[in-house]
């Protein structure tokens with residue numbers, strides 16, 4: 001190298017043969033991000049490459065572990081002026097355009113992950129070589145934050161791999177491993193290490209002194225045809241309506257991405273790029289992207305960084321985990337824990353029952369083998385980590401034991417005592433109860449300060465959340481350990497105080513119950529289900545009630561009634577409860593598991609609403625508007641979440657929002673239950689809640705905290 005300059009974030013090194021090595025390496029950061037600090041020196045470097053006739057080729061790489069993980073989200077989040085967003089996208093695209101038109105070969109040497117703007121930078125290079133590191137990811141995931149690739153991604157990718165192939169990548173925000181990216185034609189070559197990558201890059205430059213991007217080639221033909229080709233015209237006839245049917249029009253990014261690709265497919269490249277900037281600007285200033293970025297980026301990152309984890313405790317890792325009860329939940333917990341590399345002891349009343357729980361892991365591994373994600377040898381190693389047993393002695397040496405036996409205080413107390421007789425005095429004991437207060441369960445423990453609730457969701461291997469519940473005596477050290485375990489298995493922890501229904505079950509119940517109340521009032525069941533889905537919930541309230549089983553909610557209702565009586569309080573039931581009693585007790589239709597609930601579940605074919613439902617819940621002539629029903633379903637949940645926050649059942653806005661999306665599927669485009677109120681406007685929410693309360697009952701009265709906030713103009717932060 002005969003010349004080295006380190007202009008802040010971009011290192012420019014030119015060797016004797018005129019090959020420039022451009023290294024993205026932002027000082028003081030562990031990762032490169034796309035912001036002015038990076039783009040300014042990048043633009044300078046590009047200008048130099050253009051001007052210097054001595055430059056024969058360029059290799060663009062990164063000095064960090066990853067190549068470039070994307071744009072500066074903070075800056076985009078703060079933008080409220082669409083013109084500025086348009087300019088931002090145009091400026092970045094301008095650099096990229098100059099890079100690919102500089103007349104010299106430019107190779108992206110991808111030493112690690114390239115996502116979003118990072119991949120768009122690579123797409124503007126003439127050739128892409130990546131190290132075959134199974135951890136590296138490539139993709140355009142902007143849609144997950146309600147945005148679209150604004151750096152030319154929606155124009156280069158379809159021209160590179162075709163319209164049909166590029167759509168799922170951008171509409172689902174799929175992240176590809178190196179092999180997959182090569183298969184899709186996004187990356188040209190894979191190498192085993194950096195040295196080989198650099199050698200290949202030099203060789204390519206030597207062999208291709210005057211490369212032209214496919215879309216700048218006069219003879220360019222769209223792979224698979226442009227938007228007017230018969231196959232694509234057919235796709236465009238159905239794809240938008242299919243996407244809308246799925247998303248209910250709640251995600252404008254989907255429409256905008258398709259518009260970029262469709263319109264880009266009938267105009268020239270530069271016009272397509274300008275169109276993309278306009279659609280990008282439209283999304284940047286949209287409420288949906290603000291909701292999604294605020295919650296699914298900033299708040300989720302804060303949780304992952306340990307915002308709710310008490311400070312001052314060293315990070316703990318569970319090496320040996322005990323699980324009591326190998327039923328549906330215990331089996332799932334065993335799988336996710338063994339997957340994270342822990343030694344697992346799975347205990348049930350009999351070895352056969354425990355083995356059955358272990359077989360659940362074997363089943364999941366077999367599926368993974370079929371999909372090529374696991375090998376038979378890997379399955380063997382995985383299963384060797386799980387010991388199925390009925391013998392408590394095997395729990396010796398466990399750092400953590402999670403109880404998932406029947407939901408019965410006496411059974412839980414007995415297994416707690418038996419376990420504590422064996423496990424180390426320092427071990428943590430956790431219960432996965434869904435309804436029983438942790439403080440009460442901890443009474444069976446000789447070490448209540450080491451007793452905690454870890455509330456998993458079903459199916460455990462798919463659901464991303466764990467609700468950590470603090471008993472009265474649970475120590476901060478125990479909370480820290482519980483938090484670390486949840487992160488060890490790759491899930492997101494939220495911290496919740498001990499109270500009836502904890503946070504998620506309590507708030508989720510209001511959705512279901514409101515659906516049942518609507519049914520009782522004579523609203524058409526199909527309109528109710530549609531209202532839930534239109535509002536952004538994954539499943540309608542009647543179908544979801546069938547899934548969680550009505551006999552369970554009847555049991556919870558009866559227990560709550562008893563508990564209230566024992567505490568000398570009056571229990572005011574939800575109007576929806578009558579529907580549960582009728583369905584379970586009188587009509588014997590407890591839900592999906594029994595094959596009959598609000599729906600019929602034929603052995604083959606799709607479920608359908610029980611044809612006789614109208615006999616018991618006659619449809620009234622007065623049908624409400626869909627919007628009225630949507631408001632009732634959403635206000636019920638958001639208001640309850642606000643009450644939980646007010647009562648400090650859940651303590652941070654981040655935990656409340658993320659818990660609502662990850663725990664019970666609260667509309668992600670709204671950014672979670674509290675962000676729904678922010679976006680609606682706290683003052684307007686209070687007004688509308690009072691209206692609903694006057695019409696439908698006091699359950700809609702706005703939470704006290706909302707009245708206080710609206711009086712001083714505050715929002716949830």
Ligand code: NAD
Pocket residue numbers: 324325326327328329330347348349353403404405406407408411414415432433434435455456457458
């Ligand atoms: P399940 O009935 O599928 O499994 C319970 C298991 O515990 C059975 O295999 C049973 O043999 C075993 N068991 C019972 N008594 C035992 C004893 N004395 N010693 C050892 N093993 C014993 O139940 P599940 O759905 O897995 O639920 C387990 C716990 O998790 C319950 O407390 C439940 O409330 C809670 N939970 C369930 C869900 C859910 O969606 N199913 C969600 C969150 C929490």
